[in-house]
Amino acid sequence: MRGLLRAVAWIVLLGLVALAAFILVPEQRTPPQTNPLAAGWQPAADAPLYAARLADCAACHTAEGGKPFAGGRPIQSPFGPIYATNITPDPETGIGGMTLDEFRAVLYDGIGRKGENLYPAMPYANYRTLTEADVQSLYAYFMHQVLPVRNEVPRTALAFPFNQRWGIRAWKWVGLPAAGFTPRFNDPKLDRGAYLVEGPGHCGACHSPRNAFFAQDGYTSKDPSFLSGGLVGGWTAPDLRTVGNAIAGWSAQDLDLFLATGRNAHAGVTGEMELAIAHSLQYMSAEDRAAMVAYLRAIGPAPGTPPSAPKRVVARAATFGGPDATATEKLLASADPAMPLGARLYLDNCGACHFVDGKGADGIFPALDGNALVTAPGTAGLITTILKGAALPSTALRPYAVAMPGFAGRLSDEEVAALATFVRGAWHNRAGAISPADVRAIRGAAGGGLDASSLY
């Protein structure tokens, strides 16, 4: 008994010592992961900007209306706002004077310049796979191509226990994957695609589920959970991977167009992905986009739809009431005053663009029949879109910032619920109902910002 107590005491003591070490002893930085670059290596002229866009650093580090990369944008977390830091080369408030090794440690290990642990709002779990060339390109970009901006950002001060940054170290033990990228397809195009998606593109951060430690469940395609769908703030980031996934019916061209422009024959980009297209994906080279597309199609359940033959263009108003018209289409087209509320609301608010067959129009009005946002388990996306509207980003290939207005001012919570429930069960959709309480929660949280004009 006494021996047992003594043993426990020892264990506790050892534990305390270990904890103290854990908290106080600096972490080791991960060294460069790819073949060392030749001495005097310099990135190509456009490589730094390209790398920064691929990694989408601006998304977090440029504040609304702020100077590029001067930080200060609050990243809302369940535990309080985390303020993105100033990553301009300003010596006092930014990262001026940071060494390459220090810079790499931020990207690979989530270790700040003073050895502090960084919240995983910074996606270092994904950036751990960056090649040394990309690391040095990013370094060159932020040291030499970004203008220094003096901007002291607010200190992040989360509530206890999340203000104990040593906890992040513990999280890293269980949450971080191995560093470095290992080609595994024996196909340069697929390997390039894997690198882009798994690494700088950090697609898995949203499109993969989270495990018990709130870490990304799978960092590469070797893990079946990877890219099988995630939940971001109540919005479903669609499954890109498993049978029946959101892009299963898309051709390679469809996917390519979506990445370049945020729109194709099936869908229009919404939510966070709109920013990813706007700030990052649209700037990818055609080769990189093709690599990404090839990889996403290769890791899916089956070879995707072959490119469809060019369709004969038919006037849209001549396409209704065909032999394959759904019961929903027939109901809506009847204009029967006795139709249920949800259908009536669809005609009064949605049919103008999405049409009674729910098929929308190629590249401009997303189809609602089979739309991943409409049928997603996370309903915040659908509700928010109805209330607030949405806008496509302006891109080089498709410059038009096509926008859907919001209907918050026109529809009550009960009406939004009836309408959303209707579209989730209309045509071929078979998703569950939405309640007025679901709508109320989202409307309340959004406050007075529910006006599409605020999107521009």
Place this chain on the structure above:
Amino acid sequence: MARQAQKKDVVIIGLGWTGSILGIELAKEGLEILALERGPDRKTVPDFRYPDVADELKYGVRNGFMQRPRDSTVTVRRNLSETALPYRVLGSFLPGNGVGGAGVHWNGQTWRPQAVEYRLRSYVEERFGAGIIPEGMLLQDWGVTAEELEPYLTRFEYVLGISGKAGNLNGQIIEGGNPFEPSRSKEFPLPPLPDTYDSVLFAEVAKSMGYHPFPRPSANASAAYVNEYGMQLGPCNYCGFCERFGCLNYSKASPQTCVLDALKRKPNFEYRVNAEVLRIEKAGDGKTATGITYFDADAGEEIFQPADLVILCAYSLHNVHLLLLSEIGTPYDPATGTGVVGRSYAYQMTGGTSLFFKDKVFNPFVGTGSGGVTIDDFSISQIDFAKEGFIGGSYITAGHTGGRPIQQLSLPPGTPAWGRAWKEAAGTWYGHAMSIGAHGSNMAYRDTCLDLDPTYRDRHGRPLMRMTFDWKPNDIRMTQFMKAKIEPIAKALKPDVMSSSYKTDSSHYDVRPYQTTHNVGGAIMGIDPKSSVVNRYLQSWDLHNLFVMGASAFPQNTQYNPTGAVGGLAYWAVEAIRKDYLPNPRPLL
């Protein structure tokens, strides 16, 4: 006095159709471009957002997208001896305002002139002899031919995604299209809009009478479309709020849907709104423009904007007004017939017959701006002017733009204007009427012209422009001819009641009822500086670095809606600027 801004390569006055086209094409040259728009900025969302824009009172009746007469208007007189009075309240014509200009609120009929219309004087003299030209009519050739313009008209139609059906494809007559159109090099980019019931009835009866019905060329997209700039249109949903409204559905071709978001991405392009150009400034030698002076309403100051190239892209009337105010070119004097600026103003001759059917339901609110069916059997190229006693022609057409109850409620003749009988007639006849219209040419005359008004001034203290215009016997004979063709078609449809409205010998121009916003001429193109303001490339004869776009260049009005030709001329002109003028700035002719 005026603050001087940093010099630009190009300044564009007005950001409607032609300003947008010139902007994006010249931006490709890497030039630094500034476009100045007198009105506010306008975007589909929020300015045309659904359903707020479906507001007949605000936009249809109170003209929410139009120029406010308080800001800018004209004075009107019907003859040289009448005292012109201000066009105080919009009625007869509706100039647009703001970014997109009239391209926001048009219906979208996108026609090409007949080949003979570009060389009307030559055609009349060769075919019928100069003797048939009435005293006082100023017939003139454009200085450009149908063949020369064809590729540019095609380009414009492809930028706009026009829905239609070719009738003459590279000389081959195509069944179902307009067999009387000049040869086109490509089929329309989109198939025609399906016909509503009134158009179907008209097409059937017209065909049975031996005419050649075809779908109107329409800038309401029949299907989703992407143009050369990557800009997009969605399919028209027959909303019934097209004319006078911005498109709530991304379906009507406009500078917004077809050009602007692509243009705004160009780092060398900039535009300012609420910036009204006061005058074009001339160099000391009078051979070039040095830039423009504008009033920045937001800053409340006058700014001189130097530029190497000035492109005048305002509405046709404002183009002429600005030339007159800037004292560029010799103003036209109707007393002596000398001078050119303001000469040859023309309008559009229209008329129509309404048909009422107790047993037919048209659901008129199911409407598009420019879908419908037309016959061109009485177009200007098909008429024997010597035999019929007039020079001109019309297309005859059916198809409705909407069923808005305040402005588009059509009641049988004899219905009282108010009281129980009016109310009950509204209930009985709404949705039971259709119409067949004639849309025809209008010639320019020695005394249809534009000059500066001696009395009335605008908000900047500048003289208003004075319009002198009335209907002339030649054009009235033309519309009466069309009436005689339309009424048998209408009767063949066996309406319960019908009523006709065409100009007669006693008709005078009345500014109150809406007629059409096809005001043309005043800064016409031609081959001789003595009888035109701009050359065939729309370059000012006087200042070689000034180009003037728009329907102000038409020497007389064609029988068609003008936008197709306006767009074609813009592409034609900008190609001349890019390929010929920029490498060696000079008078091109």
Place this chain on the structure above:
Amino acid sequence: MSLSPSALTRRSLLKTTAIGLVMGVSLPVPLFARSAEPPPLADYKPEYFTAQEWAFVMAATARLIPSDGTGPGALETRVPVFIDRQLAGAYGIAADWYMEGPFDPAANPQLGFQSPLTPAEIYRQGIALFDGWCRQALGSPFAALAPVRQDQALKLLEKNALAAGKPPAGATPAEAGPLVPPELRDFFTLLLANTKEGYFADPKYGGNHAMQAWVYIGFPGARASYAEWATRQNVRYPLGPVSISGERA
């Protein structure tokens, strides 16, 4: 799983997660465009009209679009409210019109509106003139006349044929020319046009109450979406209207 950790990985949390976090916080049900039944017309407090003018407008619009027979009248559709609000707003002060002199209100009517008066002023002076004429010629202000007499009076006004002096049926012929001065000659035209506007405009402007005028003639209002009906021939569209605010009938 409302505490999405991926929230930690993108700035998104901003707009989206914040939304999820506050789930459960109950807020008052927002106001909607389902307008409550307005107070009775008789209790309406005009913004522009005086009591006497209001009585005239109520009576006159009730004759221009009467309540008898088929279809709603001007009073059920609250047309007078529409006119009052229009005159109290930008339209009333001719905010968009060119109102610089010199004025020639007697010019040929085909040259368009030439009065120096705004619509609100035309109503004010026009009602005073017409009501005065009704008193003098017919013995009562317009609002107090029998409907048949009201219609007779409006017909004379429509033609600007009011004559000074005794009643038209009286023994003494008009002493002077037409009573309506040229700057008021558009009074009836405006009154009738505004009455029809109030009858058929979107209910947001105060008239066309409950979209009764749209229901009556079969206009579906602001739905503006009919592609599936484009090619339906000779079939009446059955569905009732929706207003801009989302009101259904």
